[in-house]
Amino acid sequence: MGANSIVPKIGAMRNMRLSVHSVELTYLRHLFTQRRLELGLSQRALADRLGVVYSFIGKVETGDRRLDIFEFVQYCTGLEWNALEVLQDLMSVCEQQNNHFLLTALPTSQLK
Secondary structure (H helix, E strand, O other): OOOOOOOOOOOOOOOOOOOOOOHHHHHHHHHHHHHHHHOOOOHHHHHHHHOOOHHHHHHHHHOOOOOOHHHHHHHHHHOOOOHHHHHHHHHHHHHHOOOOOOHHHOOHHHHO
16 A cells, blocks of 8 residues: 555444345345256255355355355356356446345345
8 A cells, every 4th residue: 555545444334244135135146046047057056066065055045145255256157157247247237226226126035
């Protein structure tokens, strides 16, 4: 960091972490689940591709488990997706909706 860098105060980002049940994360989980189903993969088959236990996939899809950025990239690869393209798509949806995802993009059953 340069001498002219602005350093945020401690706690300046305290509300940045989204709830696992936020619309944004629900939308992402829905994308993951739909893609897995489009590929004709069971949770167990995707788990085998990723080298994880199958309960991991279930936890990601239900929101009981978050993915860090490196896991996100691996997860996208397992779904035969380019992680950068998925991120760009998510950012585009956010920007189009003024930083909010469309609730209508998800079936009502996915918003629980």
